[in-house]
Amino acid sequence: MDEEKLSEILDGLLILYQLIQKNIFKPNPIGNGIKMSFTIHFILLTLKSVNKLPISETGKLMCIKKQNMTYIADKLVENGLIRRVPDLNDRRVINIIITDKGKEYVNEWQKNRINIMRQNFTCFDDEDLKTMNKSVDNIKYALSKIHND
Structure with a gap:
């Protein structure tokens, strides 16, 4: 592949990531005012689906260093969102399990996130939404080809 084109794509993906973080997945407090990053929400979503x-x-799944993952787990336990369970x-x-409060x-x-996103997307007309949908489908397809074993 052309190195210049690859650099352009990678730069574009970094900018896209920053725009998504800034405009769609910025931290927002829910109910009790706990403000957490998207990474922490993703940890809870993952635990909800895999038990x-x-x-x-x-930590490996989230690309988080072991000591940072321990700190995050401590905070989530402190807030009653997960609990630690020894592996039999x-x-x-030590396994972590999402609690009912976490769910x-x-x-x-x-x-809340869907409502915020709906509000943010009111600036788009039908043609914009079709274009965005097609673009998201293309990005998902392309990124699904990456194998990170």
Whole structure:
């Protein structure tokens, strides 16, 4: 691939990431005023779908260093959103599980996030939305080809 074109694509993706973070996924407090980053919401969403994960595996999935993941887990436990559970097969492994409060928090966050996004998207007409939908589909398709084993 042409190096100049690749650099242009990568620069564009970084800008896209920053725009999405700034305009769509900025932290927002829910109910109790806990303000959390999208990464933390993604951790809770992941735990909601898989039930439990070792802290170390969760950190790897999120590209978070072990000491940072421990700090995040401490904060989530402190807020009652997750709990730590020893692994029955390996005493060295500590799993984290989302609590009912954590599930409620994620559900509220998703509802709130969708409402905010709907409000942000009112500036687009039907043609803009069709173009954006096609662009998102293209990006999802292209990125699904990347293998990070």
